[in-house]
Amino acid sequence: MKLLFAPWGNPTGWRELxxxxxxxxxxxxxxxRILQETIEPDKTIIxxxxxxxxxxxxxxxxxxxxxxxxxxxxxxxGLKNYDILIAPGIGAFPSGIFHGDAxxxxxxxxxKVSLNLLExxxxxxxxxxxxxxxxxxxxxxxxxxxxxxxxxFSIFKEIKFKAYNADPSLPVATDKLFMNIIEGTQxxxxxxxxxxxxxxxxxxxxxxxxERRKLFEKDLMCIREIRTSEILAFIGALYNxxxxxxxxFYPDVNNLKEIISKTIEVYENHMDVWYKEKLNVRRNVKxxxxxxxxxxxxxxxxxxxxxxxxxxxxxxxTLPEIEKLKSSLFKFDERFKVRIEDDIHVLRKNLKNKDxxxxxxxxxxxxxxxxxxDKRNFLAHSGFERNIVEIKKDExxxxxxxxxxxxxxxxxxxxxxxx
Amino acid sequence: MKLLFAPWGNPTGWRELxxxxxxxxxxxxxxxRILQETIEPDKTIIxxxxxxxxxxxxxxxxxxxxxxxxxxxxxxxGLKNYDILIAPGIGAFPSGIFHGDAxxxxxxxxxKVSLNLLExxxxxxxxxxxxxxxxxxxxxxxxxxxxxxxxxFSIFKEIKFKAYNADPSLPVATDKLFMNIIEGTQxxxxxxxxxxxxxxxxxxxxxxxxERRKLFEKDLMCIREIRTSEILAFIGALYNxxxxxxxxFYPDVNNLKEIISKTIEVYENHMDVWYKEKLNVRRNVKxxxxxxxxxxxxxxxxxxxxxxxxxxxxxxxTLPEIEKLKSSLFKFDERFKVRIEDDIHVLRKNLKNKDxxxxxxxxxxxxxxxxxxDKRNFLAHSGFERNIVEIKKDExxxxxxxxxxxxxxxxxxxxxxxx
Numbered sequence: 001m002k003l004l005f006a007p008w009g010n011p012t013g014w015r016e017l018x019x020x021x022x023x024x025x026x027x028x029x030x031x032x033r034i035l036q037e038t039i040e041p042d043k044t045i046i047x048x049x050x051x052x053x054x055x056x057x058x059x060x061x062x063x064x065x066x067x068x069x070x071x072x073x074x075x076x077x078g079l080k081n082y083d084i085l086i087a088p089g090i091g092a093f094p095s096g097i098f099h100g101d102a103x104x105x106x107x108x109x110x111x112k113v114s115l116n117l118l119e120x121x122x123x124x125x126x127x128x129x130x131x132x133x134x135x136x137x138x139x140x141x142x143x144x145x146x147x148x149x150x151x152x153f154s155i156f157k158e159i160k161f162k163a164y165n166a167d168p169s170l171p172v173a174t175d176k177l178f179m180n181i182i183e184g185t186q187x188x189x190x191x192x193x194x195x196x197x198x199x200x201x202x203x204x205x206x207x208x209x210x211e212r213r214k215l216f217e218k219d220l221m222c223i224r225e226i227r228t229s230e231i232l233a234f235i236g237a238l239y240n241x242x243x244x245x246x247x248x249f250y251p252d253v254n255n256l257k258e259i260i261s262k263t264i265e266v267y268e269n270h271m272d273v274w275y276k277e278k279l280n281v282r283r284n285v286k287x288x289x290x291x292x293x294x295x296x297x298x299x300x301x302x303x304x305x306x307x308x309x310x311x312x313x314x315x316x317x318t319l320p321e322i323e324k325l326k327s328s329l330f331k332f333d334e335r336f337k338v339r340i341e342d343d344i345h346v347l348r349k350n351l352k353n354k355d356x357x358x359x360x361x362x363x364x365x366x367x368x369x370x371x372x373x374d375k376r377n378f379l380a381h382s383g384f385e386r387n388i389v390e391i392k393k394d395e396x397x398x399x400x401x402x403x404x405x406x407x408x409x410x411x412x413x414x415x416x417x418x419x
Numbered sequence: 420m421k422l423l424f425a426p427w428g429n430p431t432g433w434r435e436l437x438x439x440x441x442x443x444x445x446x447x448x449x450x451x452r453i454l455q456e457t458i459e460p461d462k463t464i465i466x467x468x469x470x471x472x473x474x475x476x477x478x479x480x481x482x483x484x485x486x487x488x489x490x491x492x493x494x495x496x497g498l499k500n501y502d503i504l505i506a507p508g509i510g511a512f513p514s515g516i517f518h519g520d521a522x523x524x525x526x527x528x529x530x531k532v533s534l535n536l537l538e539x540x541x542x543x544x545x546x547x548x549x550x551x552x553x554x555x556x557x558x559x560x561x562x563x564x565x566x567x568x569x570x571x572f573s574i575f576k577e578i579k580f581k582a583y584n585a586d587p588s589l590p591v592a593t594d595k596l597f598m599n600i601i602e603g604t605q606x607x608x609x610x611x612x613x614x615x616x617x618x619x620x621x622x623x624x625x626x627x628x629x630e631r632r633k634l635f636e637k638d639l640m641c642i643r644e645i646r647t648s649e650i651l652a653f654i655g656a657l658y659n660x661x662x663x664x665x666x667x668f669y670p671d672v673n674n675l676k677e678i679i680s681k682t683i684e685v686y687e688n689h690m691d692v693w694y695k696e697k698l699n700v701r702r703n704v705k706x707x708x709x710x711x712x713x714x715x716x717x718x719x720x721x722x723x724x725x726x727x728x729x730x731x732x733x734x735x736x737t738l739p740e741i742e743k744l745k746s747s748l749f750k751f752d753e754r755f756k757v758r759i760e761d762d763i764h765v766l767r768k769n770l771k772n773k774d775x776x777x778x779x780x781x782x783x784x785x786x787x788x789x790x791x792x793d794k795r796n797f798l799a800h801s802g803f804e805r806n807i808v809e810i811k812k813d814e815x816x817x818x819x820x821x822x823x824x825x826x827x828x829x830x831x832x833x834x835x836x837x838x
Contacts, residue, residue, distance in 0.1 A: 341795055
């Protein structure tokens with residue numbers, strides 16, 4: 001699946017000139033034409049700003065107005081097979097003034113690009129990003145958001161990534177611009193590593209006490225329904241290479257999905273929109289870093305399910321299931337894979353010829369003395385700490401689980417290293 | 420140490436307006452004024468493009484012409500305490516035409532920012548990046564280069580990072596721009612993970628056979644003097660958390676430094692500069708990804724020395740030296756630290772009460788059978804593979820070294836996971 005993303009500023013003034021790439025030459029007002037012809041993407045996604053809007057009595061209409069403008073130019077430029085994604089911008093323009101936090105754009109792109117990419121079940125995603133027409137903070141934040149999302153996807157899929165920028169253009173100097181590849185790499189897998197702060201996906205900028213109470217105690221109530229420590233243990237299980245914990249702390253995907261859609265909905269409901277000489281949009285809340293954590297937890301859980309690795313929380317797991325996770329998931333980082341492999345090897349060796357008819361603590365089976373769990377041991381040995389892992393043998397099949405009395409401690413260990 | 424970096428396009432047309440940040444308001448043609456007043460950096464580094472040049476009969480003069488122009492505006496804008504760093508750009512402008520590869524800019528920034536940051540011995544670096552005045556590919560490549568360099572520095576120092584961008588500005592709509600923080604984080608440590616390709620820091624774009632031969636067999640001869648497999652083993656030792664290997668493969672720093680300065684010198688010597696209606700600069704070579712690998716190897720080696728951890732190649736190392744590396748260096752990633760700690764713990768336990776008067780293979784000491792080295796074991800246990808590590812005890816002090824007969828195999832294991 002080949003996707004071409006492109007952040008766009010205001011297309012009104014774009015001059016028609018010759019774009020050159022890979023021996024082809026196309027006259028157009030946008031670099032997307034030649035990229036569509038040479039790359040042949042299955043879909044082009046134009047990332048536009050709501051600041052293009054010229055009218056609207058509420059935010060829904062503002063977004064529609066911005067989208068309409070982009071559609072008008074897309075059709076004028078003769079682009080095909082495209083989607084438009086509108087995200088919140090800031091600044092004062094001839095037709096409108098937009099107040100809010102610059103990073104709202106970034107968090108919106110994180111969520112929207114994530115949901116967009118989840119639609120494709122392909123094992124390989126070929127992502128192209130044309131930065132030619134982005135403006136100001138938009139270019140860098142689109143780049144950063146897409147790169148971060150791709151780092152996570154790269155754990156599960158092969159992700160190719162290329163970024164483009166046309167030559168700098170000055171009307172007087174040339175009517176021919178080359179398309180430059182400014183980045184061209186295999187996207188490298190990187191597990192997500194952030195903590196949740198205040199358990200708030202949205203922070204007030206300008207709300208009265210009553211509105212604040214409604215925001216946190218009603219609108220975003222769904223955040224309270226999910227246990228922060230278990231979400232972070234889940235994120236940490238991937239980050240620290242802990243297969244058994246990844247099964248144990250697999251979260252409620254629907255709840256995470258609700259947090260994401262509810263946050264976007266609540267965010268868009270907290271804007272003042274009015275017309276006085278020109279369009280005015282003022283955002284009374286801003287999106288926070290916590291939002292990103294929930295989006296990435298959702299991504300990990302959804303991709304684990306889509307890869308047929310884990311589809312629900314599981315307390316008791318067979319050793320072959322853990323081995324499958326090792327070979328199919330943790331292959332993304334050789335450093336994890338060899339360590340888990342080594343720990344499984346030791347585990348098998350230790351338990352060979354042992355009779356284990358009922359659940360027993362690992363250390364009991366080894367006839368070692370039982371002690372308090374040790375964090376270093378837990379992390380250094382893929383979570384197979386001998387005082388908290390319980391083991392059972394059933395028809396020669398080994399089953400593993402954590403001692404549920406210690407689950408708080410285990411969740412805490414899993415979060416180690418998260419920032 | 421507080422540093423403010425800022426990529427600049429052409430300052431000629433920048434309009435004077437009000438910049439607002441943190442309650443302050445300053446009238447200026449550049450966002451750097453208000454940032455200098457509020458952040459109070461120890462030094463401001465303006466990253467300019469050589470495409471600002473209007474004259475020059477050789478490349479040195481071209482760079483001087485560009486620098487002169489920036490200096491003129493810096494002084495007009497009343498900025499203080501600054502350095503200027505000129506990097507190669509591309510494009511057609513009213514006063515000049517510049518042909519070459521867009522990524523030359525990126526590789527130049529990687530090298531120049533690295534060398535710049537190495538000048539500061541502080542344990543904390545507070546890096547600010549103002550993207551307001553960058554143009555086109557320059558903004559994204561400056562951002563990417565600085566972020567990548569900081570990821571490496573974060574292994575050794577505490578690095579704070581903030582990026583800024585003023586509101587989008589349209590002359591007709593406002594004369595007041597807010598400075599937005601578009602990224603504000605602790606920079607996260609990330610070991611470098613790339614391989615060397617063709618052992619060429621520079622590739623010809625347009626050279627005849629004779630020039631090519633001179634380039635590779637004379638100008639860049641210094642690259643041949645360093646063993647690729649040992650450089651990669653060194654990079655891999657940090658990437659895979661292998662303390663003994665990091666001592667063993669510590670490279671010749673002067674040789675790496677020569678590769679860097681020679682590459683920049685050779686690059687700048689391979690440009691055609693002429694004047695016909697306007698200034699013309701054509702680059703006949705381009706810088707490659709291999710260059711980046713040598714720069715990062717140099718960075719790692721230099722920072723290890725500056726942190727008083729390793730200052731030269733060392734084949735025989737005491738256990739306390741390894742423990743120091745574990746606590747002082749590998750603390751950057753808890754996942755490495757706990758594993759190395761665990762492996763040292765096992766090593767100490769195994770060797771307690773053993774008499775080891777002369778160098779002996781680890782497995783011999785344990786009275787286990789000697790076998791071929793095992794890659795999984797090597798990587799899963801911090802490089803302490805029992806068939807290739809030799810140990811000696813001297814006055815109760817444990818010494819470790821690798822079996823030099825197997826050093827090629829060991830170098831190969833170390834590179835595991837590099838891309």
